[in-house]
Amino acid sequence: MSTLRKYLFTTDHHVIGLQYLALAVASVLIGAALSLLMRVHLTYPDLHIPGHGIVKPEDYLAMVTLHGTIMLFFVLTTAPQSGFGNLILPAQIGARRMAFPALNAASFWTTLAALITLCCSSFVKGGAAISGWTAYPPLSAIASAGPGQGLGMDLWLLSIALFGIATTMASINTLTTVIRYRCDGMTWDRLPLTVWAWFTAALLSLIAFSVLLAALLLLFLDRHASTSFFIPAGDLTSGVLHTSGSGSPLLWLHLFWFFGHPEVYIAILPGMGLTSMLLANFSHRKPFAYRTMIATTLLIGGLGILVWGHHMFVAGLNPFAGTAFSISTMAIALPSTAKVLSWLATTWRSKPRLATPMLWSLGFVSLFVTGGLTGPILAQPILDQYLHNTFFVVAHFHLIMAMAGIFGLCAAIYYYFPLLTGRLLSETLGRWHFWLTLFFAYNTFLPMHFTGLMGEPRHYAQLTGIPNAAGRLLAQTMSLQRHITWSAIGLALAQLPFLWNLVRSLHHGEPSPQNPWNATTLEWHPGLAPFAPASDDPITVYTAPCCYDEHTFTPQWHSVSASNQKPE
Secondary structure (H helix, E strand, C coil): CHHHHHHHCCCCHHHHHHHHHHHHHHHHHHHHHHHHHHHHHHHCCCCCECCCECCCHHHHHHHHHHHHHHHHHHHHHHHHHHHHHHHHHHHHCCCCCCCCHHHHHHHHHHHHHHHHHHHHHHHCCCCCCCCCCCCCCCHHHCHHHCCCCCHHHHHHHHHHHHHHHHHHHHHHHHHHHHHHCCCECCCHHHCCHHHHHHHHHHHHHHHHHHHHHHHHHHHHHHHHCCCCCCCCCCEEECCEEECCCCCCHHHHHHHHHHHHHHHHHHHHHHHHHHHHHHHHHHHCCCCCCHHHHHHHHHHHHHHHCCCHHHHHCCCCCCHHHHHHHHHHHHHHHHHHHHHHHHHHHHHCCCCCCCCHHHHHHHHHHHHHHHHHCCHHHHCCHHHHHHHCCEHHHHHHHHHHHHHHHHHHHHHHHHHHHHHHHCEECCHHHHHHHHHHHHHHHHHHHHHHHHHHHCCCECCCCCCCCCCHHHHHHHHCCHHHHHHHHHHHHHHHHCCHHHHHHHHHHHHHCEECCCCCCCCCCHHHCCCCCCCCCCCCCCCECCCCCCEECCCCEECCCCCCCCCCECCC
8 A cells, every 4th residue: 555655646756757757658659559540541541450440531530639639738748848847857956846746746647637538538429529639610619510529529628628737737836846946056047958948838838728728618618508609600510500609710720829839839848958958968068058048948938929820821810910920930940040050069079979868869959950941931821821731731740849859758768767767778779769760750751741742631531532633633642651651650660679678777777877977967966866865965056057178077066166077
């Protein structure tokens, strides 16, 4: 019973962080399985899936909805912000706990309830929601609109509402911890860039999820209280004519994307912060233009709230509004570009130590740049008129957010595994994992740009059997579809070396030194390491992070006048 209480009903932020990571691992397995089923169906639409049969259009759309929802919320948001945030953030500011331990535990259990609710939607009458993770009305606002739009849609709304509440609680905890629990000497300009990233993402979460919760409530009222916030008069759905009300689906688009685009930065900012610190660590340098990097993090967060309208260029926006959103979208590329230039300048002529975490950080930069290059294209209303809702957009956000986010998570796992377990992961297996994943990631998502340029739509359940010119055009993409599908299978199989590495190293890995990476940030302090014996010794910070010279380094808890440590 004591073990059950320790791991299930704990308020220890280290254990809660591991709980979040375990939840994210379960989620990524489900989300990846759904994505493979979708790819196989698009390539071989008549294939009988064992235990299921032929995938119907409503089944495919349910897979799209569940895959997008699970990966975005329960993997790309949960793992970096709540998982590693709980494990690493308090120690990086010299704190021994989060500000609100009970609220922290409640946040995890609410997140778990949200995931269970979402998964249960697949087993109710009518099946899971088919509206995509964006849930556009009026179809999502009318329970009789089709399969999955009944109880399955209600459970989707409940799941996202629970997740929003959990994320809000976690964000309050993160912000309070950073503001109130910094140790002596930990001034704002001595915070690691990872902490600035977690802090900015938490600010965005408070704003964005508050708006999303309001939108979800309005949509629920439209479905069950005969309101018409999003249902226009004259809407005809499933033979039912709505004659009253003056709602507008455009209102949902504004509310949802006011949340939706900051959500992209909530997912990617922790990876950007970690990449900045790891590139500096393994290059044995301070991040180039450190204070500018802090400013760009805050600027990305601020501008991220102002660009939601670029998702709505084809929704009938006023042309002047389209121009404003296009300009703001181009503007957000400036701080992102400044970050890339800082990363390049930090590593320039540095002879970096190419350990596995460094490789994953460099992979993050590669994917972030590659995916970001298509951002200015989609920011142009005239180009977006054609590319909107095609696989060109799928390729863009999978490279810049999904794959870059996953590479950031892998960098964190390889970097912090010694800190959490006292053992090192195999460098050989780690390199195989990195190169295979990078190869198949590009082979999976780069060709989607070409299928999108050829007009392949995102939400078609089948690309064959379509008559006339559209069918002939889509038939030309089938060779690329097969390439993408087999590359996606390769991408999934490329994770097997990592799983074996993880299991093997937990029990038989090489014992790790106290500070194997010559890190300078406080989480490597002997008294702050996760699961280290409790200590009340005061922690004091004397320097900014990444205090390196040519051959030595000075951890933040060492006085500048003290003798520097020698590299291990």
